[in-house]
Amino acid sequence: MFERIKPGFVEFSELASAGAGGKVAFSTDDFFATCENMISDSEPIFIEDKYTEFGKWMDGWETRRKRVAGHDWCILKLATKCIIKGFLVDTAFFTGNYAPKYSIQAACLTPEEESLIPRRVEAIGTASSEDDLEQIKKLESDKWEEIVPITALQPGYEETRHNYQKVLSDEAWTHIRVNMFPDGGIARLRVFGEPRPERPALTDIVDLVSVVNGGCCVGFSNAHFGHPKNIIKPGKGRSMSDGWETARRLDRPNIIEANADGTLKLQGNEWAVFKLGFPGTIKKISVDTTHFKGNFPDSVKFEGVYLDNFNWTEDKEIPWQTILNSSKLSANKEHWYKVDSEIITHLRVTIAPDGGLSRIKIFGLIDSE
């Protein structure tokens, strides 16, 4: 194992992957392998003898060897407007064909500007037409700020594939432009950041903890198999690895005892705390244990709190208020609960005694203040 020590910014939500809601808006060349692969949620793989009619099948974005001036680039739409904290450029398996250098620009595009991007057709063996390139020039305004200058990449061997890059800008962006100099392949691009979406209308019922509405995980007790930031992503979980899964508690022999009446007495629990995108009141909760069959938690509890300064730290005494009393869960299923909370800024989800959740949703109304 050559896993490098990961930088702190990987704790932030990932906001470019397809599972988070990221999209490829444009790419200059998709000859060997399409740009969509670069934002796939799965880990890249290599299949020794797999070839397409265009060349070696590669699990990433790979362009042709350029025989004309210029470089290849693409535009990605992020899952939500966000402050970018850092990137992981993974060149896995691209060895003699990795992009030697890259840079990243970012912009906050209006819907009108976004509509200038030519319609994307995802297919290997394709390249953007002269018309598309002419059309997209209209977007090459001073809006694109360089947030990663031209930087060398390392090849996709196990010990060098993970190219991390910290970002210091505090501005919020909707799109990034990834430039490869001059051409080549990138297996995966991960964008870590803090969501900063536009405020939804006060009358809309929204999932206040969803990452696309600005929610983020700010603390947890255990994330051994899967990080709790996964459970606030949109859509269904892809597999167990796309959820929050704790280790089996080491005090297991003592955690499950029977009360005198035969009911279970569970001891110990695991928790995760989330900051909501906007303060609001919660009306409906969904807890989804999809994929967790032999390891769903026995029960779940939801609590909330309004913190004036909008900050939470583990060492603070927090006056948590119950929103959903401890409720039994079952395997591989979405559970719905009606609730009626005060205005909250933070949510604590407690599972007893341990196990995994796929997704949570808290539908409610944004506070008018």
Ligand SMILES: NC(=O)NC(NC(N)=O)C(=O)[O-]
């Ligand atoms: N063996 C290769 O990977 N060759 C080429 N790439 C693909 N995908 O065929 C290349 O050199 O760019």
